[in-house]
Amino acid sequence: MNSFLNYNCSCCNNNLVLINNFGKMPLANAFIDKKLFHKEHFFDLKTAFCEKCKLFQLVDQPKKELMFNDQYPFYSSLSEGMKLHFTNLYKNIFKNHLSQFDDPLSLEIGCNDGIFLENFKINNLRHIGIEPSSNVANIAKNKSINVLNKFFNNELTNYIIKNYGEAHLIYAANVICHIKDINSLFSSVEKLLHKKGKFIFEDPYLGDVIKNNQFDQIYDEHVYLFSIISIENICKRYNLEIVDCEKLLTHGGSMRYHIARTGEYLVSEKVSKIKDEEIQLGLDKKDIYLKFDENCKKFKNNFVNLLRDLSDKNQSVVGYAATSKSTTILNYCNISSEYLNCIFDSTEDKQGKFSPGMHIPIRSDADFTKIKSNYCILFAYNHKKEILEKEHKYSINGSKWIELFPLPKIIND
Ligand code: DWN
Ligand code: SAH
Numbered sequence: 001m002n003s004f005l006n007y008n009c010s011c012c013n014n015n016l017v018l019i020n021n022f023g024k025m026p027l028a029n030a031f032i033d034k035k036l037f038h039k040e041h042f043f044d045l046k047t048a049f050c051e052k053c054k055l056f057q058l059v060d061q062p063k064k065e066l067m068f069n070d071q072y073p074f075y076s077s078l079s080e081g082m083k084l085h086f087t088n089l090y091k092n093i094f095k096n097h098l099s100q101f102d103d104p105l106s107l108e109i110g111c112n113d114g115i116f117l118e119n120f121k122i123n124n125l126r127h128i129g130i131e132p133s134s135n136v137a138n139i140a141k142n143k144s145i146n147v148l149n150k151f152f153n154n155e156l157t158n159y160i161i162k163n164y165g166e167a168h169l170i171y172a173a174n175v176i177c178h179i180k181d182i183n184s185l186f187s188s189v190e191k192l193l194h195k196k197g198k199f200i201f202e203d204p205y206l207g208d209v210i211k212n213n214q215f216d217q218i219y220d221e222h223v224y225l226f227s228i229i230s231i232e233n234i235c236k237r238y239n240l241e242i243v244d245c246e247k248l249l250t251h252g253g254s255m256r257y258h259i260a261r262t263g264e265y266l267v268s269e270k271v272s273k274i275k276d277e278e279i280q281l282g283l284d285k286k287d288i289y290l291k292f293d294e295n296c297k298k299f300k301n302n303f304v305n306l307l308r309d310l311s312d313k314n315q316s317v318v319g320y321a322a323t324s325k326s327t328t329i330l331n332y333c334n335i336s337s338e339y340l341n342c343i344f345d346s347t348e349d350k351q352g353k354f355s356p357g358m359h360i361p362i363r364s365d366a367d368f369t370k371i372k373s374n375y376c377i378l379f380a381y382n383h384k385k386e387i388l389e390k391e392h393k394y395s396i397n398g399s400k401w402i403e404l405f406p407l408p409k410i411i412n413d
Helices: 034-039 080-096 118-122 134-142 154-164 182-192 206-212 228-237 269-281 287-312 324-332 381-390
Strands: 004-008 015-026 042-050 056-058 105-109 126-130 167-173 193-204 240-248 254-261 317-320 343-345 362-364 375-378 400-403
Touching (some): 080 167, 167 182, 206 287, 228 254, 287 317, 375 381
Parallel strands (some): 317 375, 343 362
Antiparallel strands (some): 004 015
């Protein structure tokens, strides 16, 4: 049942239209010890669409301190592919933007373990990383990166302006979509940005999520999935504009937004081109989201049938990469260890624990090929190339990978 909600848009306060109800959900990254099962935190994972500002959002997000603290188990630098992504981006931003300034200041919101900022450190460029999760912030600090172990907010903005001055670059990857108070965020950015500064950020792209049915991008941390249309609406309020945008392949399909003060830079034709594509797709109207909800239900049905069928045939199934995204899939589809033996993952903090909610054991990726299994679900489809190259031996003996989207399917069957 889709209907208007008694909830208002976090951006423009308009009444929201309910889209998905994924049911009770644990925190996506709350990998848990057996002795703590009884204390597990759950919330209602629902999404909604704002017909006024066109923002796709969670109806409710758990408190930020519950998600980002001293035990945040996502370490950006565990992916070689992403390290390369950020080094290339650094070179590009330096050449095309920062090199025009004397002694530019760059600020990264949500720098995690320093995967992007280490390029600034190596090249002796002034930089500040803002990172509330102290375990990952400490890794960045140990690389001699300048990190403030705080949430980005208005108070911190005043502190930065006072102590460092305005920023020529404000950058964020996979972070802006995590911050509920989007108005406060944009107002802080507007305050901090140098007259000719750029605010560049990238996040999973709503257009890709809808087209490929990647509903697993919806979890506690991702309070928004953005489009050019919704970002443009927010920018207008702060006298900012999107001057360029780039579609990216990272995280299963992302968009990078280049934002500046209105009138300071030429606007690339790409912006209106992609906005037109969004209107063609229907991202500005609720109907496509209601269709998306039907597709999520179809996914659930197909996934459960596939796993039931494999279990009936006594085939063993494991998973690869205990991603945040996998928490939504497993809990929504109610997949327990009856159907999925374990998930292999390279993060030491997750190994030996159990997946949030469904309590699938997490094992070290070093054991992956030591333990015989017939099928493996590739949860980190965004790292497909890196993982399939690393684990090329898996299919040699006839074991098969299962891909998830748009609908679950066995590869090479
Ligand atoms: O937005 C976010 C993105 C940037 O990262 C955060 N909210 C949380 C996180 O999302 P995720 O967990 O879905 O990210 P990934 O990068 O799809 O998955 C990372 C997981 O995959 C880690 O647990 C490590 C694991 N992994 C692995 O086991 N072997 C990853 C690679 C590349 C590998 O080779
Ligand atoms: N930028 C990295 C990490 C993304 S994960 C990458 O793309 O790989 C999201 C990160 O944002 C986490 O490290 C989390 O601690 C941080 N974060 C969450 N809310 C934040 C906020 N309000 N201010 C700054 N960082 C935040």
